[in-house]
Structure formats: C-alpha cells, structure tokens
Amino acid sequence: MSLMDAAREVREKAYAPYSKFKVGAALRAEDGQVYVGCNVENVAYPEGTCAEAGAIAAMCAAGARRIVEVAVIGDSAHPVTPCGGCRQKIAEFAAPEVTVTMGTMAGLSVTMTVAELLPGAFGPGHMETE
Template identity: 70%
Template sequence: MSLVDDARKVRENAYAPYSKFKVGAALRTIDGSVFVGVNVENVAYPEGTCAEAGAIAAMCAAGQTRIAEVAVIADSPEPVSPCGGCRQKLAEFASADVKVTLATTDGLLQETTVGALLPGVFSQDHMSRT
C-alpha cells in the first residue's frame, strides 16, 4: 500500500462537522514505519488540529523523529498543500529534499518536497548566536 493509499483510508476518520473538509495525512519514517493523521475540528472553530500535525504527533509518541516521505489527501479540485504551520512542523522532522505527495480523492497527484513547500524555513540555526 502506498502512502497516498494510507492517507486516503484514514481520511474517512477525519472529524470535520463544521467545514466538511476531511484531510488525511500519512508519513513514513526513516525506519519504514508509517504514521497517519486526520484533521480534527471542534465547535470553537477554527481551533482544531491538522492531519499532518496528527501524524507527526503519532510519530513522536512512538519515539520516532525523522520523516522520510509524506502524503496528504483531500476532496478538492486540486491537490491541497499543508498550511503554513504544518509546513514548519514537517520541516522540523524532515530534510528539505523529503518527497511530499499531494493528492485529491479523484486521483490527481502533485509531487513536491518539504523544501519547496517552505523555502524560507525558520530553523534552529536562527536561534544560535555564534
């Protein structure tokens, strides 16, 4: 099963009663483990969590910290890219060349990288004073 398939399958479990916009994400770590996440909304909209953040949280909870590949899927006319916050979260755990596949439920695919999604990444280097 591909990461897009994993994201597609978990997307059905998204909790999106307000926006009706379900998103699924799957990521593979460098050891081959796969973690998935969905967007979770609440009545204090727009408070909630993104699918990518959920997958990252599951990865960290399992003791993993390095992403090797990512897939995100939504029912949209064009592939939907992670929000700015999730781009920064992905960049925390993935190198710039990590492949990101963006997909629609109709089968449209767009491949990119973490670096292309967030060219001006804020990194730990910005916080060091040498």
C-alpha cells in the same frame, strides 16, 4: 499499501462536522513505519488539529523523529497542500529534499520537496547566537 492509500483510508476517520472538508495524511519515518493522521475540528475555531500535525504527533509518540516521505489527500479540485503551520511542522522533522505528495480523491497529485513547499524555513540554525 502505498502512503497515499494510507492517507486516503485515514481521511475517512476525520472529524469535520463544520467544514465538511476531510483531510488525511500519512508519513513514513526513518525506521520505515507509517504514521497517519486526520483533521479533527472543534466548534471553537481555530482549535482543531490538522491531519499532518496528527501524523507527526503519532510518529513522535512512537519514538520516531525523522520523516522520509509524506502524503496528504483531500476531496478538492486541486491537490491539497499542507497549511503554513504544518509546512513548518514537517520541516522540523524532515530534510529539505524529503518529498511531499499532495492529492485529490479523484486521483490528481503533485509532488514537491519540503524546501519547495517552505522556502527559507525557520530552523535550528536561527536559534544560534554569536
């Protein structure tokens, strides 16, 4: 199963009773395992969880720490991009050259690197003091 197919499959399990906008995400970790997540809304906006954050949490819970590829899918006219917060979360675990493929249910997709999605990302180097 492709990473986009895994994202498409988990998207169907999303809990989105308020927005009706289901999102699925799948990532491949450095160990080759695929981890998935879907968005989970909450009536107390903005207390929901994004699909990408769910996939990252599943990866960490399994003990993996490095992302080598990401796929995100939603039912929209244009490929669904990770929100700003999820871009930062992805950047925490992925090298700048890691690819993120964003797709639609109709089959449109675009692929960018983490660096293209989040130029000038805040990283561990910013935490260093002189």
